[in-house]
Structure formats: structure tokens, C-alpha cells
Amino acid sequence: MREAPLLEVKDLGVTLNTSRGPAQAVRGVSFALRRGETLGLVGESGCGKSVTALALMGLLPESAVISGSVRLDGAELVGLPDAAYCKLRGNRISMIFQEPMTALNPMHTIGHQVAEPLLRHTGVSAAQARQEAIALLDRVGLPDAAKRVDAYPHQFSGGQRQRITIAMALACQPDVLIADEPTTALDVTIQGQILDLIAGLVAEHGMSMILISHDLGVIAENVDRMMVMYGGTVVESGATDAVFTRMGHPYTQGLFRARPRLGARKGTRLKTIAGTVPELADLPAGCTFADRCAIVEARCRAALPAVVDVGGSHGVRCIRTDVSMAAGGVGA
Amino acid sequence: MSAPLTASTAAITPGARPVTGFWRRALRHRSFALGAVLSLVVLGAALLSLVWTPWPAYDIDVASKLRPPSAAHWLGTDVLGRDIVSLLLVGARSTILVGVIAVGIGLTFGVGLGLIAAARKGWTEELIMRMSDFTFAFPAVLSAIMLAAVAGPGMVTSITAIGIFQIPTFVRVTRGSANAIWAREFVLAARAAGKGSFRITIEHVLPNILSILIVQATIQFALAILAEAALSYLGLGTQPPQPSWGRMLNDAQTLLFQSPMLAVYPGAAIAIAVLGLNLLGDGLRDLLDPRLARER
Numbered sequence: 050m051r052e053a054p055l056l057e058v059k060d061l062g063v064t065l066n067t068s069r070g071p072a073q074a075v076r077g078v079s080f081a082l083r084r085g086e087t088l089g090l091v092g093e094s095g096c097g098k099s100v101t102a103l104a105l106m107g108l109l110p111e112s113a114v115i116s117g118s119v120r121l122d123g124a125e126l127v128g129l130p131d132a133a134y135c136k137l138r139g140n141r142i143s144m145i146f147q148e149p150m151t152a153l154n155p156m157h158t159i160g161h162q163v164a165e166p167l168l169r170h171t172g173v174s175a176a177q178a179r180q181e182a183i184a185l186l187d188r189v190g191l192p193d194a195a196k197r198v199d200a201y202p203h204q205f206s207g208g209q210r211q212r213i214t215i216a217m218a219l220a221c222q223p224d225v226l227i228a229d230e231p232t233t234a235l236d237v238t239i240q241g242q243i244l245d246l247i248a249g250l251v252a253e254h255g256m257s258m259i260l261i262s263h264d265l266g267v268i269a270e271n272v273d274r275m276m277v278m279y280g281g282t283v284v285e286s287g288a289t290d291a292v293f294t295r296m297g298h299p300y301t302q303g304l305f306r307a308r309p310r311l312g313a314r315k316g317t318r319l320k321t322i323a324g325t326v327p328e329l330a331d332l333p334a335g336c337t338f339a340d341r342c343a344i345v346e347a348r349c350r351a352a353l354p355a356v357v358d359v360g361g362s363h364g365v366r367c368i369r370t371d372v373s374m375a376a377g378g379v380g381a
Numbered sequence: 382m383s384a385p386l387t388a389s390t391a392a393i394t395p396g397a398r399p400v401t402g403f404w405r406r407a408l409r410h411r412s413f414a415l416g417a418v419l420s421l422v423v424l425g426a427a428l429l430s431l432v433w434t435p436w437p438a439y440d441i442d443v444a445s446k447l448r449p450p451s452a453a454h455w456l457g458t459d460v461l462g463r464d465i466v467s468l469l470l471v472g473a474r475s476t477i478l479v480g481v482i483a484v485g486i487g488l489t490f491g492v493g494l495g496l497i498a499a500a501r502k503g504w505t506e507e508l509i510m511r512m513s514d515f516t517f518a519f520p521a522v523l524s525a526i527m528l529a530a531v532a533g534p535g536m537v538t539s540i541t542a543i544g545i546f547q548i549p550t551f552v553r554v555t556r557g558s559a560n561a562i563w564a565r566e567f568v569l570a571a572r573a574a575g576k577g578s579f580r581i582t583i584e585h586v587l588p589n590i591l592s593i594l595i596v597q598a599t600i601q602f603a604l605a606i607l608a609e610a611a612l613s614y615l616g617l618g619t620q621p622p623q624p625s626w627g628r629m630l631n632d633a634q635t636l637l638f639q640s641p642m643l644a645v646y647p648g649a650a651i652a653i654a655v656l657g658l659n660l661l662g663d664g665l666r667d668l669l670d671p672r673l674a675r676e677r
């Protein structure tokens with residue numbers, strides 16, 4: 050029998066106020082995340098990954114209109130009053146951000162910032178919280194944690210700061226961790242270390258994780274299941290292996306061809322997907338990828354294509370999977 | 382659990398230089414140093430007047446009225462025979478008292494409302510900003526006249542009027558800079574860690590806008606001094622026999638041709654105080670927040 054999902058998202062939609070009027074930044078996002086499961090969210094810049102994450106955290110601007118349903122352990126989160134949400138954030142759902150340089154408050158010591166969620170959500174004393182903060186900082190691999198607990202963020206490197214924000218996010222051992230491009234701002238040499246650290250901690254505590262990245266390689270190595278986003282919709286989703294072996298959506302295929310490869314012969318041109326990501330305000334009515342798709346047909350533009358199950362809970366939001374998934378996929 | 386005070390003041394400057402570095406830079410900063418000296422002169426005069434004045438400032442001696450400067454009366458006497466130096470010293474006291482209380486009122490209510498506006502957004506913010514625009518439309522002099530009509534003229538009236546007049550400016554400055562902090566990623570991170578808007582306001586927003594508020598308070602202090610002088614000059618502020626620079630100007634105007642210096646002394650005192658505070662504010666702006674200085 051399958052365990053009830055820890056986090057269940059159904060038909061999530063987000064409408065944001067942009068300079069050009071209200072725009073649907075996220076449409077029809079549905080997924081379920083079981084305890085201990087890891088889910089990747091991949092897509093180009095501006096496709097709505099962060100907006101989705103912030104919607105789950107209840108951190109979108111007040112003006113954002115959220116539709117659909119987000120359930121944590123069966124309890125509905127959409128429309129939850131902020132006071133109630135505050136009790137969950139940092140406690141049951143945590144988030145790590147892209148920019149470790151700006152995610153820490155320059156005015157407070159790192160020890161204070163890591164101990165804060167503990168003081169807030171658990172009944173520990175200040176002294177206990179401090180001890181716990183030191184242990185956490187030590188666990189995330191901050192050298193000399195006990196000595197440096199009273200130092201300020203600017204005294205640390207970017208990689209060290211990301212370790213500190215990880216300690217902060219994991220302080221209360223949340224059920225769900227959302228990591229929004231946790232390594233994008235870091236030096237390549239440190240990226241791997243930080244990802245390993247996150248993966249280790251997630252496994253250690255049996256947490257569920259949503260890992261956001263625009264890097265297919267990062268997704269391939271770190272998550273059980275993945276979703277590919279484009280123009281605010283999930284265009285392909287499934288087990289990571291299945292998606293990589295049987296890419297069904299022309300966009301996923303393009304994304305795969307466009308990734309830089311180690312050991313590629315010098316002079317090999319990096320393939321890119323022709324065209325650009327559509328502006329939110331003028332997303333096409335039908336398939337969001339229609340303007341860049343090599344096998345687009347008139348009916349693609351009629352309505353947002355439904356998700357087609359191509360086997361083994363591998364879903365593709367495309368009406369021409371028969372063509373796109375025929376040997377070798379579509380040339381871009 | 383809040384960070385120790387010394388640590389947070391040191392950290393006002395992004396990149397937190399040690400405090401000693403702040404003072405070294407401060408002494409080298411010309412407008413800050415000059416502003417500090419002028420402001421300290423005024424403050425010193427007010428403090429001195431509490432313990433010593435050359436003559437009792439309230440003693441009327443019509444027999445020796447309108448004396449020119451002499452060894453006994455360094456700057457001479459006024460139309461009632463009071464010693465000018467003593468009047469200036471005691472006047473500094475009224476000036477500073479009015480300034481401190483009025484800016485205190487402005488800071489308390491203005492910063493409070495500004496922080497609420499930034500934290501709450503939506504119609505709360507809208508309401509606070511409209512109210513503050515409305516209040517801003519009434520200059521201190523106008524509100525003082527209206528208040529005086531109800532409560533009678535006097536120091537309390539002028540302090541209240543000036544204080545109310547200060548509120549909208551603080552509301553705007555606070556809201557503007559607080560909104561900028563609310564948009565920072567560490568606030569998002571703090572919210573993601575489960576902090577409510579009250580804690581975020583106290584722990585993240587306020588410390589980060591403190592330097593801006595200090596600078597603004599200094600400049601508002603100068604404005605309060607000008608407003609106090611204007612109100613006293615109009616007879617709406619400090620009432621006789623309590624000496625004040627504005628009243629001295631008022632007394633002097635009827636004798637402008639006979640003894641012009643009577644107007645020059647309080648005028649110069651007001652100018653020194655206002656100039657000093659403005660220079661101090663500018664200097665602080667540079668010293669506390671290098672980013673602000675570059676924007677100008």
C-alpha cells in the first residue's frame with residue numbers, strides 16, 4: 050500500500066502583478082512528494098521555479114493570487130493566515146536561497162541566526178539553542194564552529210555562508226526542504242561539496258526535498274523524481290531515470306542538447322534552443338512552448354495541452370508525443 | 382536574544398568597520414567635525430545656563446536698558462535691561478528642549494507608523510500614507526495657530542505643533558527605507574525561518590534603517606529649531622518671561638533701526654544651531670552609510 054503523500058500539490062496557479070498587469074506565472078502545477086523523497090525542478094530562468102517554491106512557502110507578495118491546493122500532511126496551506134504559516138516555516142518546511150551573500154542579516158551573528166528558529170519553534174533555552182547552533186554549524190562543515198559562532202556573516206566566504214544558511218534551514222529538522230538553486234551563486238569547485246552536504250543531511254534526517262536548478266546535471270545526480278518547467282507549466286515529470294532515458298517533451302530534449310558537456314571536443318558548438326522564453330504577460334494561449342517548438346502544429350496553439358502519461362507515471366504535456374518520442378526525438 | 386548593542390552599532394556600516402575606525406574617519410570628515418563643534422557649542426550653552434549665567438536672565442533692570450557691549454554686559458542689554466549673553470544661553474535651553482521633544486514626538490509616531498505601513502502593506506499602508514499626506518499639508522505654523530486658538534499659545538502648543546509637523550516626514554522616510562529592507566533576501570530568509578512581521582521589523586528592519594533615521598532626526602532637529610524660532614517670533618511659542626531666540630528676534634524688531642545688533646545676536650544663534658545640525662546630519666550620512674553618500 051502506498052503511503053499518503055507528505056506534500057500534495059494540486060493544480061497550483063499563481064497570478065502575479067507585473068508592470069504590464071496581472072500575469073499567470075504558474076499554471077496547473079500538480080505533484081505529490083512522499084516522506085524521504087527528493088524532487089527536482091528544472092527549467093530556464095524565469096520559468097516560474099522560484100514562484101512555485103515561494104507559493105509553497107506562503108512567501109509570495111500579498112498581491113499574488115494563488116489558486117489550487119497545497120496540502121502538508123493533509124492540511125491545506127493555500128489561504129492559511131500568515132500567523133499559522135509562521136509556525137510551519139522554518140519548522141516543518143524550510144527553504145535555502147540562491148544568494149548566500151544576501152540571505153543572512155549583516156547585523157546579527159551567525160550563531161544568533163542559526164539559533165533563532167530553535168528558539169522560535171522549540172521550547173529550548175537560549176543556552177541550549179546556542180549549543181545546538183554550534184553543533185549544527187559543525188555538522189554543516191563550518192571550520193571552528195565553536196569559536197566562530199559569534200562572528201558576523203561578512204566574515205565568511207560565500208560557500209561558508211551557504212553552509213550557515215543550510216544550518217539555519219535545517220535547525221528544526223523540517224519535513225520538507227526547498228533548496229532554490231542553492232549552488233548557483235557559488236564557485237564551481239564548492240558547488241559539488243554543498244550539494245553533497247545537502248543530500249547527506251536530507252538522507253540523514255529522512256527529509257523530503259525539492260531541489261530547484263537550471264542545471265540538468267545537478268538534477269540528474271541528486272533527485273529521485275523530476276519536473277521540467279517551462280512558461281509556468283510543468284511540461285514533463287517522472288522518475289529522473291525515466292525522464293532522462295525517454296525524454297518526451299521537445300523542450301526537455303532541447304534543454305538536454307543545450308547542456309554544456311565535460312569532455313566535449315573543442316570547437317563543438319553548444320546547441321541552444323532557438324527563440325527566447327516568452328514574457329509572462331504574453332504567454333501564448335495554447336502550449337507555452339509553441340513559439341520555439343520544431344514540430345508545432347496549429348492545434349498546439351488551441352489550448353494548453355493535457356498531460357499525457359507515457360508509461361510509469363512519466364507525464365508529458367505535449368499532444369505530439371508520438372512524434373517527439375519516436376526514435377531520437379525532434380531535431381531542434 | 383538580541384545581539385549586544387555595541388556589536389550592532391558597530392555593524393551599522395555595511396561591512397562593519399570597528400568603532401575606532403568610525404571616530405577616526407569622523408574627525409577627518411570636515412563637515413561632520415564642524416557640525417559637531419557648532420552643535421556642541423549650542424548644547425554647551427544650554428547646559429551652562431543650567432548652572433551659570435553672567436546675569437540672572439529674568440532680572441529686569443530698565444535703568445540699564447539697551448546698553449552697548451561692555452565688560453559687565455559682553456553683548457550689552459535688551460530693551461528691558463536684561464543681559465543678552467544670559468538670554469542667549471537660557472534661550473539655547475528652550476531651543477534644545479523644544480527640538481528634542483518635538484523630534485521625539487515625530488520619531489516615535491512617525492517611525493512607528495512608517496514601520497507598520499511597510500510591514501502591513503495593503504490598505505493599512507494606504508491609510509497611513511494618506512493621513513500623513515494630509516498632515517503634511519499643514520505646516521507647523523498653521524497647526525500652531527489652530528492649536529493656539531484652542532489651547533492658547535505657549536511652549537506646549539508649539540512643541541505639539543512642531544512634533545505633529547515632524548511625523549509625516551518620519552513616516553515617509555521610515556516607510557521608504559523599511560520597504561527597501563523588506564525587499565532584501567535576508568528578510569525573505571527570515572520569513573522562511575518562520576519569523577513574523579513584528580520580529581522582522583524589530584530585528585531586521587529597524588537596525589538596518591537606524592542610520593538613515595539618525596541622519597533624518599538630525600536634520601529634523603534643525604527644522605524644529607527654525608519652526609520654534611518662527612512660532613516664538615509670532616508670539617505663538619515660548620511666552621515671556623521665558624527667554625527664547627525667536628522671542629528675542631520679536632523684541633528686537635521694533636528697535637531694528639535703533640539697535641540692530643539685538644536682532645543679529647539671536648539670528649546668529651539660530652543660524653549656528655541650524656547650520657551645525659545640518660552639517661552634522663550631512664556628515665553622519667556620509668559616515669554611517671557610504672552608499673547614501675554616493676547616491677547624492
Ligand SMILES: Nc1ncnc2c1ncn2[C@@H]1O[C@H](COP(=O)(O)OP(=O)(O)OP(=O)(O)O)[C@@H](O)[C@H]1O
Nearest residue numbers: 065066067074093094095096097098099100101329
Ligand atoms: N514579485 C514578482 N512580481 C512580479 N513578477 C514576478 C515576481 N517574482 C517573479 N516574477 C516573474 O515571474 C516569472 C517567474 O519567475 P521565477 O523567479 O519563478 O523564475 P525562476 O524560474 O526562478 O528563474 P531563475 O532561474 O532566474 O531563478 C518571471 O517572469 C518573473 O519576472
Ligand code: SF4
Nearest residue numbers: 336339342349367368
Ligand atoms: S504541444 Fe505542440 S508545440 Fe507544444 S511541445 Fe508539443 S508539439 Fe510542440
Ligand SMILES: [Mg+2]
Nearest residue numbers: 098099100229
Ligand atoms: Mg529562481
